[in-house]
Amino acid sequence: MKEFKYIFGPVPSRRMGLSVGVSPIPRKACNYSCAYCQLGRTDRMTNQRSEFFKLSDILDEFKEYLKEQFKFDVVTIVGEGEPTLYSKLGELILELKKLTSKPIAVITNSALLYDKEVRKELMNADIVLPSLDAHNENIFKKVNRPYGKIKYEEVYQGLVEFSKEYKGELWLEVMIIKDLNDDEKSLIEIKEVLNNIKYSRLYINTPVRPPAEEWVKQASKQSIELAVNILGGISIDMLDSEGFFSEVEDDYEAILSIIRRHPMNQYEIRKFLESRKCSNIEEIFTRLKNDNNVQTVEYKGYNTYRLNI
Ligand code: SF4
Known part of the structure; x- marks a missing residue:
């Protein structure tokens, strides 16, 4: 089988079925260095959008991939980092849509949603899966450890704004970490923060793979149940993995x-x-x-x- 550089899968995704991944960014190019990141600490921190790889090269590879005739349900723009850092994301979405009738999804950490241009580029995606791990600046700094001067409030307001403008499926994800935000008080505060965001689905996640920092612990089953009760979402753990x-x-x-x-x-x-x-x-x-x-x-x-x- 041909080796692909930007395209991978299809891989079973608990939220989306069989997903073909398109990765337009280098490994660990990210504007966060999340304490729970399963890729370890971010060594390429940046908030500068760039065409890391030529758009035409990615699209050529996708065309080659399609020739292999694998079955898949969705194309997911993702990366071992933050895909909205790809400066031609908008064009990438539009061009992929010309090549396949399957839905195009984008997974994002939400950091760049304060940028009007990024919000505009995402409008053509069929599904956007943003995450919101923090409900205040302190937790944001502790969990996401953002690049430079990125502030929690601007990220949050960007997400609120995007959720109102976006017409596709917005599947929001929150990360619950033991002894950090898994108690009733924190969950109620998270709920208040979520009230301003318009989403079609809410997924509750907890770090199940080795995190970048040892202090990060997986929330217990009881805490996840409490989170589901208070926030009203679906626990990713409860979904079947194929x-x-x-x-x-x-x-x-x-x-x-x-x-x-x-x-x-x-x-x-x-x-x-x-x-x-x-x-x-x-x-x-x-x-x-x-x-x-x-x-x-x-x-x-x-x-x-x-x-x-
Ligand atoms: S946003 Fe994603 S890739 Fe970036 S540090 Fe966090 S978990 Fe890792």
Whole structure:
């Protein structure tokens, strides 16, 4: 199978079915350095929008990808960083729409929604999935650790504004972290903040993969239930995951192609290999352990693997 640089998947997404990812930004180019980020600390902090990769190259690759005739439900503009930093995002959305009839989704951390131009560019997406992890400046600084002088209030007002202007599906996500915002008082405050945002769905998430900072802990099932009761959303945990799969033939390469974008824990890898009837599972774990490009993180009593190139 052909190697792709900007396009990946399809991968099962708990919110969207089979998703083809389009990544228009370099790894960890982000205007946040979230304490829960599963990619570790941000080493390319920037708030400067740029055409990191030529739009025509991304589109050419997408056309090539379509020739492979994979089945998918949605195209998601995402990245191991913040996709709204791509300065030709608006054009990318419009051009992708010419190439496929499937919905185009954009995942964003919301930071640039204070920028009128970014809001305008997002208008043509069918689904926008913004996140709002904080309900005040203190938590914003602690959890999202934004670039330079980005202020919570301007990000929040940008999101409120966007939610009123946008005609597509807005699926908002909030992150609940143990001992930070999972108590009743914080959840009520979050609810007040959400009251001004117009969204079609609300997803409640909690860090399940190894975070950038050790103090970040997954909220308990009870806290998530409390959050669902107070905020009225759906817990991402409650959604069914269809498990991982890959079109790459070689088992080891298939795992690398997934963990390059999405860390997998040992149980997920085992289940994935079993589903492919792999006969040398232990050998694959040994290779992962000895591969200098693979980082093994022990978290919550088991290993999670991610590719660091
Ligand atoms: S979680 Fe997303 S927004 Fe936060 S640092 Fe990581 S890539 Fe950036």
